[in-house]
Amino acid sequence: MLDIKFIRENPDIVKTTIKNRNLKLDINEVLDLDTERRKILVEVESLKAERNAISKKGKPDKAIIDKMKVLSQKVDDLDNKVEGIDKKIGNLLLYIPNIPHNSIPIGSLENNKEVKTWGNIKKFDFKPKTHMEIGEDLDILDFPRSSKISGSGFCLFKGLGALLERALINFMLDLHTTQHGYKEIFPPFLVNRASMTGTGQLPKLEEDMYKLKDDDLFLIPTAEVPVTNIHRDEVLDESELPKYYTAYTACFRREAGSYGKDTKGLMRVHQFDKVELVKFVKPETSFDELEKLLGNAEAVLQKLGLPYRVVMLSTGDMSFAASKCYDIEAWAPGIEKNLEVSSCSNFTDFQARRTNIKYRTKDKKLEYVHTLNGSGVAMARTVVCILENYQQEDGSVIIPEALRPYMGGREKITKE
RNA sequence: GGAGAGGUCGCAUAGUGGUCGAGUGCGUCGGUUUGCUAAACCGAUAUACGGUUGAAAAGCUGUAUCCAGGGUUCAAAUCCCUGCCUCUCCGCCA
Numbered sequence: 001m002l003d004i005k006f007i008r009e010n011p012d013i014v015k016t017t018i019k020n021r022n023l024k025l026d027i028n029e030v031l032d033l034d035t036e037r038r039k040i041l042v043e044v045e046s047l048k049a050e051r052n053a054i055s056k057k058g059k060p061d062k063a064i065i066d067k068m069k070v071l072s073q074k075v076d077d078l079d080n081k082v083e084g085i086d087k088k089i090g091n092l093l094l095y096i097p098n099i100p101h102n103s104i105p106i107g108s109l110e111n112n113k114e115v116k117t118w119g120n121i122k123k124f125d126f127k128p129k130t131h132m133e134i135g136e137d138l139d140i141l142d143f144p145r146s147s148k149i150s151g152s153g154f155c156l157f158k159g160l161g162a163l164l165e166r167a168l169i170n171f172m173l174d175l176h177t178t179q180h181g182y183k184e185i186f187p188p189f190l191v192n193r194a195s196m197t198g199t200g201q202l203p204k205l206e207e208d209m210y211k212l213k214d215d216d217l218f219l220i221p222t223a224e225v226p227v228t229n230i231h232r233d234e235v236l237d238e239s240e241l242p243k244y245y246t247a248y249t250a251c252f253r254r255e256a257g258s259y260g261k262d263t264k265g266l267m268r269v270h271q272f273d274k275v276e277l278v279k280f281v282k283p284e285t286s287f288d289e290l291e292k293l294l295g296n297a298e299a300v301l302q303k304l305g306l307p308y309r310v311v312m313l314s315t316g317d318m319s320f321a322a323s324k325c326y327d328i329e330a331w332a333p334g335i336e337k338n339l340e341v342s343s344c345s346n347f348t349d350f351q352a353r354r355t356n357i358k359y360r361t362k363d364k365k366l367e368y369v370h371t372l373n374g375s376g377v378a379m380a381r382t383v384v385c386i387l388e389n390y391q392q393e394d395g396s397v398i399i400p401e402a403l404r405p406y407m408g409g410r411e412k413i414t415k416e
Numbered sequence: 417g418g419a420g421a422g423g424u425c426g427c428a429u430a431g432u433g434g435u436c437g438a439g440u441g442c443g444u445c446g447g448u449u450u451g452c453u454a455a456a457c458c459g460a461u462a463u464a465c466g467g468u469u470g471a472a473a474a475g476c477u478g479u480a481u482c483c484a485g486g487g488u489u490c491a492a493a494u495c496c497c498u499g500c501c502u503c504u505c506c507g508c509c510a
Contacts (some may be wrong), residue, residue, distance in 0.1 A: 037465095037466095038465090038466065038467090041465075041466050041467085041478095041479080042466070042467065042478090044479085045465095045466065045467085045478055045479045045480090046467095046478075046479090048478085048479060048480090049478060049479070051490085051491080052437095052479090052491095054434095054490085054491085055434060055490085055491050056434070056435070056436095056437080057434080057435085058434055058435060059434065059491095060434085060490070060491085064490080065490045065491090066490080067490085068490035068491075069490050070490095071490080072489090072490060072491080364445090366463080
């Protein structure tokens with residue numbers, strides 16, 4: 001969320017932001033409430049000062065107690081008013097988006113800017129199969145049975161398919177920890193309400209989350225949630241920054257409201273594996289750190305030899321917490337689609353304010369850190385791309401060289 | 417799951433209703449002293465939200481915060497209730 005002081009002092013910037021993001025939102029209500037709140041604060045605080053002064057003198061006589069009763073009643077009333085206003089302001093602030101960086105295009109979906117492509121789209125001498133067909137033919141993906149076990153939108157990996165999944169997890173974690181300087185984290189997959197609110201999934205997106213009602217716990221939709229919350233309500237020292245974390249977790253998404261869209265195979269499933277990258281950095285470095293983060297995610301696809309493009313999202317297409325965001329889309333020749341396998345964002349201090357993560361500067365001041373995260377990368381769709389890009393006419397799938405050490409030296413997936 | 421103990425400033429501790437403007441020790445920072453170091457001594461030592469002065473840096477000032485949320489009271493760190501977390505023991509368990 002934004003600082004109310006910033007909104008108070010820069011209403012025009014905020015209004016322009018809302019317009020550029022194609023949102024309909026009136027910040028005048030917040031500004032009016034803020035003015036009213038400060039007016040009441042002046043009044044109630046002076047009453048409290050009076051009460052404290054009397055209280056300090058020790059046991060009062062009857063007349064003074066009567067006066068204090070009246071005074072306390074007034075304080076109560078005004079306190080309730082302030083509390084009510086605070087709640088309203090808090091709610092409204094949750095819907096005011098982050099300020100986009102001035103390097104990104106203004107507009108919506110069609111204004112997204114392709115900033116890079118890598119690799120060559122492979123030409124096939126035969127009609128390439130979809131990953132569903134490949135998975136079934138090789139008996140490594142089993143959708144009928146995952147439906148029996150759990151319902152639609154799940155996947156059962158078998159044999160070398162399961163090994164491929166495990167190999168990808170290990171390959172990515174090793175790459176990020178040994179080559180890119182990230183610390184490996186294995187967090188809880190269930191988190192409490194405070195954590196979900198901190199990273200912004202709640203209260204807006206509660207419908208999209210799997211929830212354990214009896215315990216008020218949520219299944220994480222991404223490792224971003226537990227990993228960012230590692231430092232919630234903490235003050236880091238400047239010398240500790242930047243902090244780089246990488247974590248494998250399963251991710252759980254209800255995908256409510258996306259019925260009928262990309263529902264086939266592994267493109268949009270309720271549970272998928274992902275290796276996530278999370279950074280806590282000093283404000284002045286965060287946009288450089290975003291470029292590095294993007295490079296770390298790209299490295300995964302390059303080593304796997306999967307062609308992709310990088311898209312800089314426009315103001316209208318970016319999540320409201322992000323100031324700048326790149327999507328990486330890998331090509332899947334079977335289903336003939338670009339699949340989003342990573343999204344790398346700089347949230348500036350938007351998330352840090354919400355999660356209350358600060359750092360102490362050399363001259364002992366407290367500042368909010370900047371947080372970033374990106375997928376490095378999301379597994380299910382990457383499996384789609386590997387199967388479809390590396391398929392052979394005989395039905396087998398060549399294993400990318402980078403993964404072979406993780407698959408017992410195997411070079412090919414064939415029917416066992 | 418059962419029984420008990422506990423949660424106060426960076427850490428450790430004191431604090432059974434008003435004089436708590438939260439004491440003390442340690443740590444940290446600044447200073448004095450000193451050939452240097454140590455010791456000793458002196459001083460400082462939070463955050464948030466307001467108000468106000470100022471061009472700004474910063475200052476002055478008020479309020480809140482003793483795990484969290486409710487309650488009692490003219491007045492709560494202190495009394496009551498609920499929740500969360502930690503520790504000890506018992507039970508169950510991969």
